[in-house]
Amino acid sequence: MLKKSTKKSNNVTVGFNFLLDKRTHRDGLMQTRITKGLNVRGSSINGGCPFLSGKGYNAYPEPVGGVKEAKRSASFGDHFSQAKLFYDSMTPVEQAHIQSAFVFELSKLFDPKIQQRVVDLLNNVDAGLAEAIAHRIGAMPPAKATAKIVSPGVATSNNLSIIKSQKYDSIAGRMVAILLMPGYDSSVHELVYAIKAAGAVPCVVSATPAPVPDASGSAKITPSFTFFASSSTQFDAFFIPGGRKHVDALLGDATALVQIAEGFKHLKAICAVNEGVEVLARLGLQVGKAATDGQVVEGFGVVTAIGVGTGVGGKIGQAVGAAVGAAS
Numbered sequence: 195m196l197k198k199s200t201k202k203s204n205n206v207t208v209g210f211n212f213l214l215d216k217r218t219h220r221d222g223l224m225q226t227r228i229t230k231g232l233n234v235r236g237s238s239i240n241g242g243c244p245f246l247s248g249k250g251y252n253a254y255p256e257p258v259g260g261v262k263e264a265k266r267s268a269s270f271g272d273h274f275s276q277a278k279l280f281y282d283s284m285t286p287v288e289q290a291h292i293q294s295a296f297v298f299e300l301s302k303l304f305d306p307k308i309q310q311r312v313v314d315l316l317n318n319v320d321a322g323l324a325e326a327i328a329h330r331i332g333a334m335p336p337a338k339a340t341a342k343i344v345s346p347g348v349a350t351s352n353n354l355s356i357i358k359s360q361k362y363d364s365i366a367g368r369m370v371a372i373l374l375m376p377g378y379d380s381s382v383h384e385l386v387y388a389i390k391a392a393g394a395v396p397c398v399v400s401a402t403p404a405p406v407p408d409a410s411g412s413a414k415i416t417p418s419f420t421f422f423a424s425s426s427t428q429f430d431a432f433f434i435p436g437g438r439k440h441v442d443a444l445l446g447d448a449t450a451l452v453q454i455a456e457g458f459k460h461l462k463a464i465c466a467v468n469e470g471v472e473v474l475a476r477l478g479l480q481v482g483k484a485a486t487d488g489q490v491v492e493g494f495g496v497v498t499a500i501g502v503g504t505g506v507g508g509k510i511g512q513a514v515g516a517a518v519g520a521a522s
Contacts, residue, residue: 274318275344281320283354293323297330309333366393371429373399373450374406374415377439381467385433399424401447409437421449426456436468445476465497
């Protein structure tokens with residue numbers, strides 16, 4: 195009906211030809227036509243890029259008391275000094291995040307020539323950045339940098355780095371998911387106290403909304419979320435307590451395992467203690483893991499410990515705070 199109504203003369207823009215209907219906004223109400231091919235093709239892959247012609251765009255030299263030309267000031271020729279200052283000011287962790295962001299975006303492109311062009315451009319900012327990206331997307335090593343970098347007056351600035359400026363060096367307000375199944379150990383109660391004392395928000399997540407009993411059966415905690423109805427993106431960190439029965443049940447819940455794996459991929463801090471360390475091993479996370487009593491291992495935003503307390507002033511509480519700050 196929409197198609198019929200839009201073809202009435204009083205609903206159509208003057209001069210519109212239905213035989214030449216090449217519009218790309220095709221998601222209207224009741225639209226059923228399936229258009230094959232790409233809606234939009236970039237000029238560089240469509241044979242119409244002015245830059246590739248070697249001439250570019252030329253303005254018509256119309257006399258207006260002088261000659262009208264398309265010109266910009268010399269400052270427009272500097273495209274890389276600010277980007278270089280920004281990248282050089284980052285910590286290695288932040289630089290790794292920037293590299294991954296470029297890899298993610300460039301991986302969505304299917305034309306290797308465009309990918310290579312971006313890699314070559316980034317070499318004007320930092321050779322290490324361009325080389326790391328080229329390796330991860332399968333591009334050729336970057337071409338020699340050609341841009342002239344204009345010094346902004348300083349080599350780096352701590353104000354540009356979130357970690358260096360320490361504006362967010364706190365877990366206050368962070369949401370920490372505590373993954374629970376029946377039979378968890380006492381580390382849960384200790385960590386909940388530590389999380390609240392640090393100003394963070396403990397969020398109990400389980401298979402169902404029903405209260406979850408601990409290993410002794412004397413205490414129960416009511417979940418705020420379920421594995422099925424929540425996502426790893428809702429939380430800033432994850433805690434996996436010990437308890438044989440609890441861990442066995444967790445290992446058998448695919449939705450819980452997926453949430454933990456996604457949290458690791460999204461660089462969320464993860465803490466696992468006692469038997470809970472087995473969950474990380476099952477997921478194949480390539481990080482160091484505690485193996486003996488009293489040991490605390492922290493790396494890549496993952497904290498593991500066996501046979502230790504989790505008080506706010508203890509090793510676990512301090513390590514979790516450091517991991518959340520570094521991983522975020």
